[in-house]
Amino acid sequence: MxxxxxxxxxxxxxxxxxxxxxxxxxxxxxxxxxxxxxxxxxxxxxxxxxxxxxxxxxxxxxxxxxxxxxxRTAEVPALASAQELISMTQGRLDDFGSDQEAMDLVLLRVKKFRAIVKRWSEVNGRYPFVFRDPFQASSPMGNLWKFPELMLVDWEGAGEEGNSVLQLKQTLNLPPFRLYAARLRIHPTIHTFREDFFQALSSSVWANGGELFYACAIEDEALTDAFRKLNEVFGVGVTSFGLSLEQLDDLPRPAHILNAHPRETEALMERLEINRVAAAHTRPHLDWAALDAIRNDTEEINQLFDWLTTSLKQGEPSPHIEN
Incomplete structure (x- = not known):
């Protein structure tokens, strides 16, 4: 042998x-x-x-x-996003059989991570928009490849005195923002990392870039190298937040994370060990043809652009208020 x-x-x-x-x-x-x-x-x-x-x-x-x-092992079952798991006809809930307690735990972890990503984005000057409607129980499975969990908006010049960059871009009829479509996953595994990556790529084709966020650290050197090679060709950014499953379980409820006071938020952010495995490549323009192909699939596309339009009219970006 x-x-x-x-x-x-x-x-x-x-x-x-x-x-x-x-x-x-x-x-x-x-x-x-x-x-x-x-x-x-x-x-x-x-x-x-x-x-x-x-x-x-x-x-x-x-x-x-x-x-x-x-x-090297698959430490947790292959998981879909929180919305996919909530809709009992999607995701991979068969991994848990009839264990409702296990399903509830997985759901809670993913919801906590989504809340953490939202707060982390806001702390770092990025404006998140959450997609929910495309992942309802009655939605087609193809939506997993069309829509991200979060859209992160980076405004150029946001926070600067007088928002001069934003105003200049408006004068020149140029969009003063960049849209990054983000997919959220708990743990990368050798069985799911390609599906995770290419779903992030597919759901970001109409945006300026794509991001893939993992709650847990990427410990495997081979996985890290694989992500970087994929990033070189396809441009999707990959970031891990360095949280263990135990740390996720210790976090407060998602609603508490989203409504935490500044000191509480600061303490939550200190728990994160952000590792940018590969930075997202930025495309200069939105793909309007790709966007038109999906905008009739959910009203939330119109809500996204209504929100962006409102910010442009008022001359400064504002957080999105969910209904």
Whole structure:
């Protein structure tokens, strides 16, 4: 049996599932050597560890921005967005069978993360607009590829004295904002990261750019490299917020997050460990043809542009007030 095949057999029993308990290369060599047939050099074993850790299909993963190896596993079921899970006919609720308590926990985690992203966006001068209608129970599954969970609006010159940039852009009949379509997920896995990425890409084709946000840290170095390669070609930004599932569970209810006082919000933001894996590429113009193709699918497209128009008329951006 080849060395790689032997490693595929023995590594799952040796490697820890938790990246924080990763085994350094020297110790892993010692543990593996006792279970291998054949006399392999340290250099050969290190080479195979390195090569296999770059393969998302192998059992060994290397810690991102650190040392050591751990077992690559899908730690949580493949999850859809909060709205998709709420509509009982969509998402992947079959993963939970009849376990209503498990479904409720997943729903709550995703709702908390959506609230965190909204507050984080507002703190950083981005104006969020939430899409809900396209993900109702009666909505077609194709909407998962047409609409983002959030639209983030970046206003040029917002907050500057007199909003001079906004006024200048209006004078020149140029849009003084950029629209970024954001998809939200809890945890990246080797089984779902491509679907996550390309749904983010598909739902952002009409915007200036696309973003994919993960609540949990991306520990797997191979996943990080895969995201960066996809970003180079397709331009969707990828960001993790560094929250563990335990931290998500410890967060207050979504409504409390959204209505927190400034000091509470500051404390919540301090819990985040933002890691920009890849920055979103910005397209200079909206794709109006792509937008026209979907604007009749939901009234919320018109609500989005009514909100933008109101901000333009009043000469400064304002937060979107949900109905």
């Amino acid at each position: 080849s060395l790689r095949n032997q490693l595929n057999d023995v590594l799952p029993d040796i490697l820890p599932a938790n990246p924080k308990e990763a085994i350094k290369g020297t110790e892993l060599i010692r543990l593996v050597r006792m279970r291998l047939d054949g006399n392999y050099s340290d250099a050969s074993l290190r080479y195979h560890f390195s090569i296999m850790s770059c393969d998302p299909g192998s059992s060994i993963a290397k810690v991102e921005k650190g040392q050591g190896y751990y077992r």
